[in-house]
Amino acid sequence: MGDLLGVAVLGAGHMGADHIRRLDRVVNGARVAAVADPDTDRAKEAAAGLDGVTVHAEATAALDAPGVEAVLIASPGPAHEEALLAAFARGLPVLCEKPMVPDSAGALRVVEAEARLGRRLAQIGFMRRYDAEYLRLKSLLDSGRLGRPLMLHCTHRNVSSPPYFTSAMLIDSSVSHEIDAARWLLGQELTAVTVVGPRPSANAPEGLADPQFVLFETDGGALVDVEIFVNCGFGYQVRCEAVCEAGSARIGEDGAMLVTERGGAGVEVPQDYLVRFADAYDREVQSWVDATRGGRVTGPGVWDGYAASVVAEAGVRARESGGRVSVELAPRPRLSADAGR
Template identity: 70%
Template sequence: MSLGIAVIGTGKMGADHVRRIHRTTSGAHVAAVADPDEARAKEAAAGIDCAVHTDPAAALSAPGVDAVLVASPGPAHEATLLAAFDRGLPVLCEKPLTPDAAGAARIVAAEQRLGRRLVQVGFMRRYDSEYVRLKALLDGGSLGRPLMLHCRHRNASSPSFFTTEMLVNDSVVHEVDATRWLLGQEITAVTVLRPAPSSYAPPALADPQLVLFETDGGAVVDVEIFVNCGFGYQVRCEAVCERGSAEIGTGQEHALTVQSAVDGRGRRGGEIPPDYVVRFADAYDRQVQAWVDATHEGRVEGPGAWDGYAAAAVSEAGVRAQRTGERVPVLLRERPALYA
């Protein structure tokens, strides 16, 4: 009854998923891994009895593969997803579903032709305990109608390949999905404000930025994205409602806070997670376990291909807003009945 999973892509995220499935997830095992870098693939699979490939298609066709976890770079997702569809394999695909809305729409169309959902997109914040509690609070209605979300998304530093566009389509895309999920509303327009870049940002990177969303429910969302803040990884969200507000990510649960006397003076300090793998470790665990459990039962839960398409469409509008400095409307196709 163990689900055999092929992990496609064994970089930082993929290797972490290989470890997770092998050591933490129940009801599943790693049946195959694939990465163009054979040495990296072998390193991720060290100590695991599984097939190792450089070609994703070969990994999908390996004996004992029942499902696929896609953790390769975004531009490679579409081909792997379509190959998985050809084999009828359920997929957990790390965001983005595809880097562009047109590609995501093709995935949605391919699922429609199949007549059933196969894809869950890896927006892991939906499985984070703090986000889950905030979602339940907002849905419960005790604070009244949500009016605004204030979000902060900070990284200690950005990798060398990080571009200004990636501020939106690689980082803020998480706030895109969180906004749609928390509020149950679609984002209708995006505006991006660009302050003077930090002196610690790479020369070609316009960092930080302030991204503004408008929704079809009348809410306004602001997202501070700052990927070279220097002090750690920090994700916060405050929901401001008619009768109160609620904030998550302040550190009480996910960081150690210490009060002590130093040199005769009281001090208060703590730890900030270094990156997303640490901050959202529990969320990743819950996400993969929920996907495995649902796959065993023949169903798909969580964010699907339509959510991946909507996030891609909003991200494209955000990148246009970056470039033009204008408010850019988000144009979504009609939502198919398969995703109702």
């Protein structure tokens, strides 16, 4: 165990439990040293069968547990700021699931705290940057082969939304992935957002504005539109098409197994993001472990987390007002300049 990176996992829910499994069974060079969750029974269940793991109700107790050298934050978004600052205070490298911090003021405090350290410690979990299809699209756009990007058309559909989901969360939780993916794919900042929507689907819970249509403008003159539909009922689908001056490219066309049997044929449709992006999560965490063991921090940084929070807040205001809302980012600290798009 001494040669393995000891990781404290904060949060043992759906995402946290999957990361615990991933660190134990998939990723090389790391082990789970501690798990923290207010529901200690859930934490114990997630850590069952793992040697040398301590279970805690408080995040800070897990950070101070024996053998902890790094932190993976998979707790609910409102708990992230405190956990990130606590990790920074201990000099612990962090992989933090999105949203880094749900509100932009808190996200900026995290950016400023890391800048005061004078070095990067945090990677933010925008896993689409590690998905094979997104990486191919990024490489193609960067090559210039298709010319200047003009538009990104994005689709983001879930089978159903959790009972606590609000209309704002369609943007600040779900569309936050498209916000980061657009910034990364295009190498541009998002400067304004408009949100409209049809009459809510009959499948949407009472009071939930679902689906919604989100339109972003960029500082490079491109447009990005996102259909977010979190109660489509039939599957989990994420698609993106880049339309450029000399061609287009589309990813996410459900390249799954085709099953043919008596009476018909059908393509399997993923029902969950952990299925659709399993390989991306594996590559993301492996990359983080490898970099951390080498004393480095790579991937999307705290500035990317901050930018996503600012754009998402503007999107929520646009939905509520029915108008176009400009995005205003704070000055970017020098430390974050190498961490972004």
